[in-house]
């Protein structure tokens with residue numbers, strides 16, 4: 001795959017400046033308009049103000065773009081026919097000239113193709129609760145197993161089966177590094193009750209780990225788990241109750257497959273009177289800043 005580079009990204013590559021990839025599913029399917037467009041811009045600015053260069057990734061009219069322009073962001077945020085693209089969907093969108101927002105899996109593929117190895121997102125997909133019946137396991141996990149990109153996230157969302165998600169990551173050989181924490185964060189909460197064995201307290205330590213991993217031919221991704229800032233964190237019990245309700249609603253409405261994640265997200269937002277969206281924005285921005293620091297460290 002040969003992605004089209006946005007002008008800022010192309011210039012950054014020429015000047016050997018640090019780059020941070022951003023996904024677009026969060027824009028097209030993860031948040032409502034107009035917040036989604038505002039957030040898309042704010043994340044790019046957060047990365048720039050840390051001295052790195054943002055590369056938002058999507059498919060526009062069949063072309064894989066690394067470094068979306070303002071017009072392309074606007075299209076993703078407002079157009080009503082934007083596909084949600086994971087690994088399996090990417091070549092379809094390319095073949096038929098579709099617009100598509102990239103999930104964590106597809107963003108990793110395009111980022112790697114453009115030699116961008118640090119990527120910031122909100123939460124990754126994982127093993128859904130009830131997966132032993134539904135087989136609903138996000139392609140993000142397999143992608144992390146094979147594609148050498150560091151993904152900075154706030155942990156898998158508690159709508160997922162977290163212990164099962166950790167097991168699959170282990171099977172796939174994906175290191176999960178807690179940033180300044182010994183516990184897996186769970187997106188809206190800083191705690192999950194799941195201990196992490198790998199921890200780093202500074203961006204430089206993460207950069208050192210990535211260099212060691214990839215220079216020694218341990219191909220595959222790394223998950224950096226960066227807890228939501230404390231002032232935005234939800235109480236775990238309260239959140240668990242909302243999630244249980246959202247899942248009941250999803251079952252009652254017969255929601256399946258790739259619709260599940262967006263549905264649960266919007267339901268939780270309703271149940272928390274919008275507070276979950278604010279938290280979502282705060283944690284992605286926090287991840288963008290950390291990713292920029294890691295990318296800078298990797299250059300040095």
Ligand code: PSU
Pocket residue numbers: 023025026029030086102103104105122123124125126137138139140157257258259261265
């Ligand atoms: N988590 C969020 N917001 C999102 C997603 C996850 O908080 O928008 C998106 C990401 O793009 C992730 C995708 O890669 O959902 C996973 O979808 P699925 O479970 O269908 O693989």
Ligand code: MN
Pocket residue numbers: 136137138139257258
């Ligand atoms: Mn799924």
